[in-house]
Amino acid sequence: TTDIEPVLLPPKSPNMNAYLERFKRGLKSECLNKMIFFGQHSLERALKEYVAHYHAERNHQGLDNQLIEPDAEVGRVAVKIECRERLGGLLKYYHRDAA
Incomplete structure (x- = not known):
């Protein structure tokens, strides 16, 4: 288990946690709304x-x-x-080829 304590917010108050709301919006628009899931395993993988x-x-x-957690190769010339x-090309990331 983790030591994360959830903070309960009043209903219908998205402005009180803007970072989480932005993450949820991106998750829905970039991933969940564009895929069909066949069970819990496929959802968890996505x-x-x-x-x-x-x-x-x-x-x-x-x-x-x-980037939040860049790989070691980020920034190489x-x-x-x-x-x-x-996710089958749904999410793309461009990087420099390792020398």
């Missing part, structure tokens, strides 16, 4: 892939367009740029 994309491959305006895809 959520895992989206969270990995969100933390390591997606730029965040609130962090000056930086190389010639070729490659595209990585998650």
Whole structure:
């Protein structure tokens, strides 16, 4: 278990937790509304892939367009740029090819 304590908010008050509301909006529009899930396992796999994309491959305006948890290869200077895809091409991430 984790030591995370949920904070209960009043009903219909999305402005009190704007960061979570933005994450939920992105999750719905970029992932959940574009897929059909066949059981809990496929939903959990999609959520895992989206969270990995969100933390390591997606730029965040609130962090000056930086990544939350960049990989070691981010920022390397190389010639070729490659595209990585998650969820069958639904989520895309461009990176420089390792030398």
